[in-house]
Amino acid sequence: MSRIPLDPATSPAFPKAAKKSLGDQQLRRNVRHATDVIQAKRKRMVEERDDWQDLRESGSQIRQHTLRYLDQYLEEFERNCTKAGGHVHWARDGKEACEIVTRLAREAGAKEVIKIKTMTSEEIHLNNALETAGIMPVETDLAELIIQLGEDQPSHIVVPALHKNRHQVREIFKQKMGLKDLGDTPADLAEAARSYLRHKFLTVPTAVSGANYLIAETGGVCIVESEGNGRMCLTLPETLITIAGIDKVIPLMDNARTEVLADEEGRQTLHCIRCGACQNACPVYRQTGGHAYGSVYAGPIGAILTPQLQELHHAESLPYASSLCGACYEVCPVKINIPEVLIHLRHKVVEKQTKGLGTLNPEAVAMRVMAYIFRSEARFRAAQKFGRTAEKPLVNREGWIGWLPGMLGGWTQARDLQAMPDETFREWWEKRDKKEGRNG
Amino acid sequence: MADARSAILEKIRAVKPAGFGDKATAWQQIPRSFLVGSTLGREEILHLLEDRLLDYDATVERCVPGEIAGVVKALLEKRGKSRMAIPDGMEPTWLPNEGVDFVVDRELPYSELDLVDGVMTGCTVAIADTGSIVVRNTSGQGRRAITLVPDYHLCVVFASAVVKTVPEAMRLLQTWNTAPITFFSGPSATADIEMTRIKGVHGPRFLDVVLVLD
Numbered sequence: 001m002s003r004i005p006l007d008p009a010t011s012p013a014f015p016k017a018a019k020k021s022l023g024d025q026q027l028r029r030n031v032r033h034a035t036d037v038i039q040a041k042r043k044r045m046v047e048e049r050d051d052w053q054d055l056r057e058s059g060s061q062i063r064q065h066t067l068r069y070l071d072q073y074l075e076e077f078e079r080n081c082t083k084a085g086g087h088v089h090w091a092r093d094g095k096e097a098c099e100i101v102t103r104l105a106r107e108a109g110a111k112e113v114i115k116i117k118t119m120t121s122e123e124i125h126l127n128n129a130l131e132t133a134g135i136m137p138v139e140t141d142l143a144e145l146i147i148q149l150g151e152d153q154p155s156h157i158v159v160p161a162l163h164k165n166r167h168q169v170r171e172i173f174k175q176k177m178g179l180k181d182l183g184d185t186p187a188d189l190a191e192a193a194r195s196y197l198r199h200k201f202l203t204v205p206t207a208v209s210g211a212n213y214l215i216a217e218t219g220g221v222c223i224v225e226s227e228g229n230g231r232m233c234l235t236l237p238e239t240l241i242t243i244a245g246i247d248k249v250i251p252l253m254d255n256a257r258t259e260v261l262a263d264e265e266g267r268q269t270l271h272c273i274r275c276g277a278c279q280n281a282c283p284v285y286r287q288t289g290g291h292a293y294g295s296v297y298a299g300p301i302g303a304i305l306t307p308q309l310q311e312l313h314h315a316e317s318l319p320y321a322s323s324l325c326g327a328c329y330e331v332c333p334v335k336i337n338i339p340e341v342l343i344h345l346r347h348k349v350v351e352k353q354t355k356g357l358g359t360l361n362p363e364a365v366a367m368r369v370m371a372y373i374f375r376s377e378a379r380f381r382a383a384q385k386f387g388r389t390a391e392k393p394l395v396n397r398e399g400w401i402g403w404l405p406g407m408l409g410g411w412t413q414a415r416d417l418q419a420m421p422d423e424t425f426r427e428w429w430e431k432r433d434k435k436e437g438r439n440g
Numbered sequence: 441m442a443d444a445r446s447a448i449l450e451k452i453r454a455v456k457p458a459g460f461g462d463k464a465t466a467w468q469q470i471p472r473s474f475l476v477g478s479t480l481g482r483e484e485i486l487h488l489l490e491d492r493l494l495d496y497d498a499t500v501e502r503c504v505p506g507e508i509a510g511v512v513k514a515l516l517e518k519r520g521k522s523r524m525a526i527p528d529g530m531e532p533t534w535l536p537n538e539g540v541d542f543v544v545d546r547e548l549p550y551s552e553l554d555l556v557d558g559v560m561t562g563c564t565v566a567i568a569d570t571g572s573i574v575v576r577n578t579s580g581q582g583r584r585a586i587t588l589v590p591d592y593h594l595c596v597v598f599a600s601a602v603v604k605t606v607p608e609a610m611r612l613l614q615t616w617n618t619a620p621i622t623f624f625s626g627p628s629a630t631a632d633i634e635m636t637r638i639k640g641v642h643g644p645r646f647l648d649v650v651l652v653l654d
Contacts, residue, residue: 190640202551227632
C-alpha cells in the first residue's frame with residue numbers, strides 16, 4: 001500500500017494547488033470544523049493561565065539559547081544517551097537517515113515496524129524507504145493509520161487526518177480492514193483501530209518514533225501522545241529507533257537545518273515545537289487545508305520551514321501563501337515571528353528570480369514608478385484621476401472589478417476589486433470647506 | 441568525505457549565532473517568570489485535580505488512609521473486576537481481603553498482562569494544573585507495561601503527593617531524571633476523527649483514582 005508522499009520538489013505551486021483544494025467543499029467543511037474546535041479549546045486553556053505570556057517568553061528564549069549552543073548540546077545528548085545504553089547515529093540528510101533506519105531495522109531482523117506518528121519520517125519519506133527494503137511500516141496513531149490505509153497524505157502537523165470526516169474514515173476502514181459491519185461513530189472507528197493494532201503492539205519487536213524533545217542533560221527522549229499507541233511503541237518492543245531533526249533541542253538529522261541556522265533572520269524557524277497552533281489560526285490554511293502546501297509541514301510554519309529546508313530550490317510560492325495578518329505570530333507558544341520570516345523569504349525569492357535583471361526587473365520598475373508618483377501631490381492626484389477614468393470599462397453594475405489586464409490580473413484571479421470611489425477623501429474635504437466657507 | 445557527525449557539528453559551529461559566554465551561565469540567565477508554585481490552599485488544589493480528571497473521563501473517590509481497601513473493593517465490584525495485576529511492593533493494607541484475585545507482576549508476559557481485568561498501582565506525584573499522574577518503575581508502581589497493557593487502571597494518589605504546577609513536579613522528579621517516567625492525564629483518548637474527543641484507543645481506557653487525604 002505504498003503511497004506518494006508529499007514532496008515539495010514535485011508539488012505544484014501553492015496558488016495552483018490551493019485552487020483545487022478550494023473547490024473541494026467537503027474538505028473545506030472538515031478543515032474549518034477541526035480548526036474551529038482546536039482553536040476554541042486552545043483559547044480556553046490560554047485564558048486560564050495567568051502566566052501565558054511569561055511561558056511564551058521563556059519558551060522563546062530557551063529555543064534561542066539552545067541554537068546558540070547547539071553543537072555543545074548535541075554532544076551532551078550523545079554522551080548521556082550513550083551512557084544510558086542508547087546509540088546515536090548522525091545523518092546529513094533524509095536519504096542518509098532512511099539508510100540508517102533501514103539498516104538498523106534489518107539488523108534487528110524486522111519484517112515490520114510499528115510507528116508512532118512522526119512528521120520527520122514523513123519529511124524524509126521513510127515509509128517508502130522501508131517498504132522498498134521489504135520492511136512493512138505500520139502506523140499506530142489513529143490519524144496516521146487513516147492516512148496510511150487511505151493511501152493519503154497528512155494535512156496537519158498534529159491532526160494529520162483532519163481533512164477526512166467519519167464517513168470517509170469508515171469507508172477506508174471497511175475496505176482495508178475487511179470489516180463488513182462497521183458503525184461510523186468515532187468510538188466505533190477507534191474500536192476498529194484498537195482491534196486491528198492490538199496484536200501488532202504485543203508482538204512486533206521493533207518500533208520507530210519521532211521525538212517531541214530530546215533532553216541533553218539526561219540523554220532522554222520525550223514523547224507526547226494521547227491514545228496509548230506511543231506508550232505501546234516505546235514500552236513493549238525490544239528495539240526503538242527514534243528519528244529527529246537537530247532542531248528538536250538535540251538530535252540527529254540535519255536535512256538542511258544547518259542552512260536555516262545560518263540565516264540570521266530565518267533561523268527562528270528552528271524554534272518551532274510543531275504544535276500546529278499557527279495552522280489552526282491561519283485564514284489561508286483554514287480555507288485550503290494542508291495538501292496545497294505540497295509538504296508535510298503545512299500552514300504558516302510550513303510556508304517558512306519548507307522553502308528553507310528546500311534551500312529555495314523548490315516551494316518558492318509558499319512565502320506568498322499568506323496575508324501577513326499575524327494571527328500565527330500571536331498564537332505561537334515560542335513567539336516565532338512568522339510574518340517577519342515570510343517577508344524575509346519573499347525578499348530572497350524576488351532576489352533569486354530577478355538575478356541578472358538588475359534594476360530592469362518588472363517589479364522593481366513598478367515600485368520605482370509608484371515611488372515617483374507618491375513623491376508629489378500633483379502626480380498622486382493625477383494618478384487617482386487617471387485611475388478613475390481607466391477603470392470605467394472594467395467596473396460592473398455593483399461597483400466591482402472582476403478582471404484586470406496583464407500583470408495586474410494576479411489580484412483579480414481569486415477575488416474581486418472594489419471600484420475607486422467617485423471622489424477621494426481630500427476632494428470631499430476641500431469641497432466641504434468651500435461649501436461652509438471655512439479654509440483648511 | 442568527513443563522517444556525518446563531524447560534518448554536521450562543523451557546519452553548526454560555522455553558522456550558528458554566537459553564544460553569550462559559558463553555556464551553563466547563559467542557561468541560568470533565561471528569564472523564568474512563569475508560575476512555579478501557587479497561592480491556592482490544599483483543598484483548592486485537590487479540587488482542581490479532581491476537576492481535570494473528571495473532565496478527562498476518569499472517576500475520583502476520596503477517602504482517608506484507613507478506608508483505602510474498602511473503597512478499592514467497592515470500585516472493583518462496580519466495574520466487575522475480579523483479577524487485577526499489581527506491582528511488586530504494593531502496600532498490602534490497600535488490598536481488599538476477598539472477592540478479587542491479585543496477581544503480582546513478576547515479568548508477566550505481555551499476553552498475560554493483556555488478559556487481566558485491570559491493574560492497581562500507586563504513583564510518584566500528581567499535577568493539578570494538567571490533571572496528570574506520574575508513575576515510574578519502582579516499588580508499588582511497577583514497570584511501564586503494567587499500567588499500559590491492561591484496559592483498566594486503578595491508581596491510588598495521596599493528597600500529599602499532589603502539586604499544583606508542572607514545574608513543581610519536575611523539581612521533584614529531578615532525583616530520578618535518568619529513569620523512564622510516564623505522565624498520564626486521564627485514560628487513553630483520541631480526537632483524531634472530526635475533533636470529537638472519545639474515550640481511549642490503546643492504553644488503559646478506564647481510569648479510577650482513589651484520592652487519599654493523608
